[in-house]
Amino acid sequence: MKAATIYERKGKLYVHSSSKTTAGVWVINPPILAVEKEDAGGVGRAVRECLAASREGVPHPKAFTNLFDPVLDLAGVKSFGTFVKLAKCVEAETSDDATVTLIPTRNEGVEDGFTPLPTKTETALGSDEALGSAAAAALAMSE
Template sequence: MKAATIYERKDKLYFHSSSKTTAGVWVITAPVLAVDKENTGEVGRALRECLAASREGVSHPKSFTDLFHPVLELAGVKSFSTFVKSAKCIEVETSDDVTVTLIPTRNDGVDDGFAPLPYKTEATLSSDEALGSVVSAALAMAE
């Protein structure tokens, strides 16, 4: 399986790839990207790039402290707490590199993070424009 996460904060979308460690834990991995949320073609391209970079069997980190730091840098904020206060999030996964599942989440705050909502959207990895439109629709369902 391959996975990525997309956060919406202000007028930007922040993407990162997720990879599964040798211990079975999903962690943030490169690339970490920021895209104007109105540019649907770039949104689709960024998602496709993050999914392509997702791997299984990456080294398990010794520390989880700074894993989110690249996202914070792109957003221009110093803490996860500040970032989360105004963020929406969707999780994206694919097991066949053809169809993606987008899972909107509910923002439960800095202590509890993002909880998956029961609304899932299936889409094909077709054009970047079409994929970007599906991302926008899924983010509209996130809370």
């Protein structure tokens, strides 16, 4: 499986790839992109680029500090707590590179992060615009 994450904060979207470590933990990895929410094609392209970079079996990090810093830098904030306060999140997954499943989440705050809402899942096939539109719909269902 390949995975990426989409965050919405203050009208801008931040998309990053995720890879599964040898210990079975998903961690953030490049690319880490900022996209205008209204650019459906750009959002779709960013999600596809991040999914394409997702891997399994990457080395497990020795420390988890600072892994999210590139997202914070793009958003212009100094802490995860500040970022999370105003953020929505959607998880993107694919196993065949053709169908992308978008899972809205509930923002549980800085301590608990984002909890998936699998009953509100969106699925996207086809164009980058269709994927970007499905991502927007999934973000609208996020809590």
